[in-house]
Amino acid sequence: MVSWERMRVFDAVARLGSVRAAAEALHVTGPAVSQHLRRLEREVGCALVERDGRGIRLTHAGRVLAASANRMAETAAQADADLAAISGLVAGPLRVGAVASALRSLLPQTLLALTDAHPRLEPEVQDGEASDLLPDLEAGWLDAVVMESWTHAPARVPPGVLTHPLVRENALLAVHDRHPLAHLTEVPLNSLHGLVWASCPAGSDTHQALVELLRRQAVTDVQVRYCVADYSTQLQLVAAGLTAALVPRMAVPAHHPGVRLIPCRPAVTRTICVATAPRSQTPAVQAFIAGMARAAHGMGPGVPGPAEQG
Template sequence: MIEWGRLRVFGAVAEHGSVGAAAAALHITGPAVTQQLRKLERETGHRLVEPDGRGIRLTAAGHVLAGYAGSVAESVADAGRDLAALRDEAVGPLRIGAVASALRALLPAALRSLAAEHPRLVPTVRDGEVVDLLPALRSRDLDAVLLESWDDLPARLPPGVRTWDVDTEEALLAVSAGHGLAGSDRVQLSATDGEIWVSCPSGTESYEALVQVLRESGVEPEVRYRVADFTTHLRLVAAGMAVAIVPRGALDPIPEGVALRPCSPPVRRTLAVAVRENDDTPGLRAFRDAVVRAARERNRAPGPAGT
């Protein structure tokens, strides 16, 4: 096997035409250059240089090897530049997990921004619930998680995970247009006692937060429908089958026949990017910034229109 250090020395000899000039270029002694040349000739089984006056010249085998030495040197230099760029450039894979409503609201715009600004970053996305995504983050199956955390029930972060807040948004009570609460400017949650609810499945952040906030208002909710998709929640509301609390970011599209009303006390959720505590790569920072910009763009757009 040809050792790279000796090939580098031979490349300098081939470029400069003498042992002394190669030694000066490499900042080593002439005898050290000669020693490396002799070892390289033993490795290759060929004589690579021969005397030529006060200098040396390459043999036929030396000319062949010199071409490879130049190519290898260029590849090593390219690798060094690429590795140096990793300190500042977002490159390589980025495995993202996201709750479905945040994924739909923010990730398309964020991914478009990443593709335009960081073409060497390769994001992949999977959806799920926080309870499943955070363990995948800790086990290094994911690099970042876009999660939700509700005021009344903050996300439970395992050790070794930290978050960057992206956006805080109000959640609204969704009732059918013909519902008795549809005429209220702001609905006291205590007034929803006896209603049938649709929510996300048990164990999810959204479900647990709903139960918590209603119990604080003296309401024990009857959650008859447990569906992960907020769009389906609104369809059931429009059909007069249930009421729901839905974040603003999940209100697109809004079916006809749905009335949206602010709640009292207010219900809010925060979207955040979770990463492992010691991870701070250019790719993660680029992802966070892209999600923050996507949230700002969404917030500048017209708000949801409800009956």
């Protein structure tokens, strides 16, 4: 009979594609993961993984067992949710993934308030892009994902995932205060030819949104030379006169010397929302959504609304 603990580890390895990534997700060491794999292979009597460059690849038997391991993980997550719902207790692990700007501006005050009100709650946070975090939500490794969705490039949400809108805000064009565009009170997007841009790393949702936005405005010479995930660093590059950036209002610090912020025409907006899986509607998750909504409301105009299915 296979061990559930080893199946849980194998599920992480199969889903993430390497021992190292599984170890990081499970907060254990790489040798511990490798030991679980070897013992599981002895239990089932066949090889489950084989080396593939720096990672690993599942054998045919491994792919078959991975499907069962994933179902077991889903069942365990549902059992946790059912028990929490019965007790109504806001306690235990709360595993949250978040985009960096929301993590910096909304998460600290939310989690501080929640842990003050519910001392038995144990939040865990990791940052990343929605495209990387949502698969972990579906697999049951995260309970909630704080993500962004741009009007011109909506986030792709897997079927069945619920989204809870928190706040909608405008993005602003950031240029050096002596830039030729700095005198404008509003900038037409179709006039932004020939600029050098700072944006989040290539492949990220925000990077893709910037390129898509400008191409829709017939701006084809999009030169993203500074790939930096942190908006504050992007603004420092703008203040140095090196680049322009498109920055959500929430990410703008109170003082930004050397930077001129200009509204765009048409307006560019993003929505911050919390994504949850149907099976993760525990009291802890519900308290987290409510706390995030309060934090977002305190930062400016919000757009609370019912949960939407992807």
